[in-house]
Amino acid sequence: MAASQRNLTIADIARLAGVGVGTASRALNNAPGVAAATRKRVLAVADQHAYVISPDASGLAAGRTGRIGLVVPHIDRWFFGTMVGAIVSVLRAAGLDVLLYDVGDLDDRREFFEHLPARKKVDAVVVVAFPVEEAERQRLTLLGVHIVAAGGQHAVYPHACIDDYLAGRQAVDHLISLGHRAIAMIEAVDPEQPVRPSGRTAAYHRALADAGIAPDPHLVVTTNWGGVNGAEAMARLLSQSRRPTAVYAHSDEVAAGAMRTIRRTGLRIPEDISIVGIDDHPMAELLDLTTVHQPVDEQGRAAAGLVLDLLRNDTPPVDQAITLPTHLVVRRSTTSVPPIP
Template identity: 60%
Template sequence: MPRKAESPGKVTIVEIARLAGVGVGTASRALGHGKDVAPATRERVLRVAAELNYVVSPEASRLAKGTRGRVAVVVPHLSRWFFGEVVEGLVRVLHAADLDVLLYHVADPDERRDFFTRLPARRKVDAVVVVGFQVDPDEQDQLATMGVHIVAAGGQSAAYPSVHIDDHTAARQAVDHLLFLGHRRIGMLEAHDPAQPELPATRSPAYAEALRERGLSVDPSLVLASSWSGENGAALMARLLSIPEPPTAVFAHSDEVALGAVRTLRRSGLRPGVDVSVIGIDDHPLAELTDLTTVRQHPSAQGAVAGDMVVTLLGGGSLTDDSVIAPTELVVRSSTGPPPPASSRNA
């Protein structure tokens, strides 16, 4: 016959312990699958809990372990494909580990400072995952005083656990591809993020290095920079086409910028991959649709790796590698090809 609690209403763990004939601490450990509980005792406690339809409160269980079970995810952009992919992979892993996610949007340096200033007062999270940017030393100190773990996803190498691509390698894959095709006059469209003005253009040094190795010098007129968007990529490509000797190929820091460049070429009556080659980095979903050659990365997988790092750290484990380099690969499509004959360019 099912057991009954002494009083109606919500069943408490005190009631479970009384009916099972154990102490409250033992009942708590049994329900939480803790150690140092005899199998027969655990079975008795679980049977009583099942008969009374008692469910352990996740919040109470987390507090008993000294954790909140929450992770703050901080992103500078919400609408961009890359950041959405990273967050999707990250959240999938965290939710599978029964961790709640609090999403914070920091659109500019002021909002970022405000977030890190106010976070210690909130004390709501056990870990912070930053997506696509670095945490400066002062911000790291603030988190350290809270005992909060920090993990970076999709940014650059950092002094804390991180997963990211090697930007230098990715850029070399792009520029070396153009050089292999025979291009010698190669332009570069640099992309800077206004939300993170302190970050350098990490893909630019690889461009200069690749040219130097082929005995070529960097022509400043072929290197243009703007903020990260397709519209800006289109405007920069128009500027390159207006100089006396335009490039035969263009390396863009991202697919979004490269797609803008492709639009300008087509509107100018030029054929991408025939008259002017264009390559980007990312493998944005639109890259395949528009047949854009690119260097592929996997942002969702980077998010998942960051999630695994958080789960390991919150579980008291140690990371076998606290700086994971995610792979990149060249994907050749029709937007790149050999340089056109000189006669066709001068026609």
């Protein structure tokens, strides 16, 4: 009885199978150098006792962890959750485990980079969709493992992402092509993240310039990420003298908020105001929101693929920067510019 309480070790299995620990180890790891019959016998014994190798002991001896660290802000949001799901799926299939670190709010983030809880715990790290600052980058080198970025452009790391500028252009150019000239932008920033130049913002300005439309600072408002803030931002936009005929929102969530404000104001979408978002959030379909689709799953899978490459060859993969295409999805929230009454 007492003996059965203790977990079996590889030595027990070896003894029960009548082999040495070395052979048992090779058999259980599917390593070469074991006769087929022997391997079978060892596996049978292990199976019979529901024995599995201790990954920690194995890792300690072999010098790897079998784990990948995922550093992600706001796991509760669709974009990040989807990305994480895709990454986990690929890594799991490769037999790797995922250690999750949330750096959503500033405190968590500081905490993470200060103490680097992932140290000596992972074979690689994926930073999911947030810009890593220079100081943070320095700290990350202390981890001494490969780093990959998913869903954000980080020239310094291998990464998989979309082209934010192009996505923005697809949205704004769509409005322009419909004849709109009074095009507003609701710029979204994450209060928890350091502000940085956004491709989505640049796209707006350049698209207007390319179309010969004079920029109007009153048509640009900035707000925090999130639907409710989008609603508030839209209210600001509507409180001005010049009413836009179209709105370009940095994300579908922001657009959703804006739509509520527009409708509450008594205006119709798209007859009075057209609106376009970015992301193709599942909600966009329910809202009939025209948007720019970005392949979140694919970004995640691609990033996970980079990790696997990095782990296999120690030479960096040829294709270090994967940029996935976005495309416009036209629904019922945009139409051509209304005639001036």
